[in-house]
Amino acid sequence: MTEPHPAPQQDPVIAALIDLHCGLDRQGPGDTGFSQQILAQLPPLPPNPQIADLGCGSGVSAVLLADWFKTTVRAVDFSRDFLAEAAQRAERLGLQDRIHWIEADFGALDWPLGELDLLWSEGAAYNLTFAGALAAWKPLLKPGGLAVISELSWCTEDIPIPAQAYWQQAYPAMASEADNIQTAISQGLEVLGVERLPAEAWWTNYYHPLQAKIQSLGHSPDPVMQSVIQETQAEIALFEQYSDAYGYSAYLLRRL
Secondary structure, three states: OOOOOOOOOOOHHHHHHHHHHOOOOOOOOOOHHHHHHHHHHOOOOOOOOOEEEEOOOOOHHHHHHHHHHOOOEEEEEOOHHHHHHHHHHHHHOOOHHHEEEEEOOOOOOOOOOOOEEEEEEOOOHHHOOHHHHHHHHHHHEEEEEEEEEEEEEEOOOOOOHHHHHHHHHHOOOOEEHHHHHHHHHHOOEEEEEEEEOOHHHHHHHHHHHHHHHHHHHOOOOOHHHHHHHHHHHHHHHHHHHHOOOEEEEEEEEEEO
């Protein structure tokens, strides 16, 4: 999953999670082609749109948004380490002047209300729960403003017991796509579409690189890192067996 819950970075589990994910292209499942397909589906934005990427990690989506819309993007993450990697990515691509990197808790932003034309968040909303993220972020959107928020979602009504047991502990608020759609509607958001991230993207862009990083840290004497590695390996093994039952779904939303 993309990031730990925003918290002081001196927490040893948080620090271990950051160390495990630093240097990776992505901190969670995703795919640039998939994101581009979603962007192509969105209604047109106004000139010089106000755009934010919340939970930006090492900046893959932020640089895509800045390049796609040729405008400035506010990119928020709680991890200074991820933001440093993101800034280096933007500089390599010549986009450093188009992205404003912000170290902050994306659940407690003190931005002006009704300002954003597009709010983007990949694999990070679960930190607030889907309903909590919508409640926190909807006020930031202009009337008619768009949001693309990906959320870990059940993709079947016949949920395998091992998968259900695992996620009941790891993310008890996890819901089905149908339930998430109803949650969005109940909060005054129009659902323009739902797109499911292909399972292959989990492996190619996230789990395989993460497994390589685990190999490099496998002999770490730090017991906290070893615990984090074991939990991560359990998550990977679960997805390998039950990827048909759950995944990330991107919800394309518009504020009414």
